Amino acid sequence: MKKIRGLRWQILALIMLGTVINYIDRNTLGVLAPQLKEQLNFTTEQYSFVVSAFQLCYSLMQPVAGFITDWVGLKFGYAMFALLWGSAAALHAFAGGWQSMAFFRGLLGMSEAAAMPAGVKTSTLWFPAKERSIATGWFNTGSSIGAMITPPLVIWISVTWSWQIAFLITGVLGVMLSVLWMLLYRNPENHPRLTPEEHAYILDGQEQTAAAKPSFKDVLTKKKFWAIAAARFLTEPAWQTFSFWIPLYMVTTRGMDIKQFALFAWLPFLFGDLGCILSGYLSPFFVKRFKMSLVNSRIAGVGIGAVCMVGPALISFAVSPITAIFLFSLGAFAHQMLSSLLYALVTDTFEKKDVATATGFGGMAGYLGGMIFSLMIGQLATTIGYEPLFACLTVFDLTAFLVIWLVLGQRKAKAPIAPMAAPAE
Secondary structure (H helix, E strand, O other): OOOEOOHHHHHHHHHHHHHHHHHHHHHHHHHHHHHHHHHOOOOHHHHHHHHHHHHHHHHHHHHHHHHHHHHHOHHHHHHHHHHHHHHHHHHHHHOOOHHHHHHHHHHHHHHHOOHHHHHHHHHHHHOOHHHHHHHHHHHHHHHHHHHHHHHHHHHHHHHHOOHHHHHHHHHHHHHHHHHHHHHHOOOHHHOOOEOHHHHHHHHHOOOOOOOOOOOHHHHHOOHHHHHHHHHHHHHHHHHHHHHHOHHHHHHHOOOOOHHHHHHHOOHHHHHHHHHHHHHHHHHHHHHHHHOOOHHHHHHHHHHHHHHHOOHHHHHHHOOOHHHHHHHHHHHHHHHHHHHHHHHHHHHHHOOHHHHHHHHHHHHHHHHHHHHHHHHHHHHHOOOOOOHHHHHHHHHHHHHHHHHHHHHHOOOOOOOOOOOOOOOOO
């Protein structure tokens, strides 16, 4: 079989495609929320329960899905979960009220939980350490691309046919991904098209460890894991807000209709893509230009992202809906920058056998944070408004940076003080 040069980048493109489809299936609900509220007759509070059903099941399942992916192997594990999430997404078409929608949403959360652990594990297996931030940045752009494609695609399908057809079509994409992954993916040591030179390049840049099974204990007993988990808990509410609450906010509070929103809804996620891509190249730049360690270069990028998260805090001052969209865009850029680097920090901190498990536990923490914040929005948006809640996202991200810097930051050891010379006699 003919060898392919640079095969790792094609594998990266494949997992990136999977992330795109994952986020199309995930974000279809948020885009259709204004329409579903009318047709299924549920309140803002009930909508927050639907959103939280996904977040709760996703968060609890992430460590399990990550462990299963580590245990059964990336090829079969990811294909199985893609098949399940595509089927669950299609089932949304049969919802008759908020309770049944919440049930199908929970199924989607359980099955989609493997996506990010599998993506981070792919980056770990297929890339040397110095390229992992680039790899995680690029595959994480799939989340923004998927979210960017969803509004125009789903609104067009729902206007042309119905919201039920929108769920069915997007669900089929997940099923097709499962088949494609099984056909095309192999681990580096088993891939017949990988050149010996590229395989050696990948292995030479990786930590060499003995083959072993994944271990919950090896993950949960590390202080560094808890720092990453705390950061994920604090930062994930931002992306959950952008994914599930922007459409409802722009239609109900800013007065856009669903077609007007479709013209601009892709902008925050385009900026999110830029944040993902830039984050991958920031780390090598800091290492080369400022002689930082690999870990410190990741943390510096997280800090830049946290500072850029000022956008959501300024939305209450935005006069026009378009200005609000651009401030959301700055927030999406900031979040995806620091989110990609948090994934890269997992690859720096854990052995290959535990990467998906650690990513899963970190994702669990993140989605628990997102769920709690969604429930807060559902309870408070109609009383204090959305804008003060958006401002909280800025505070959360700055706090997350401080946690990461204090716990994971690598500080130079102080040089020992030389003993004083004995006085001359």
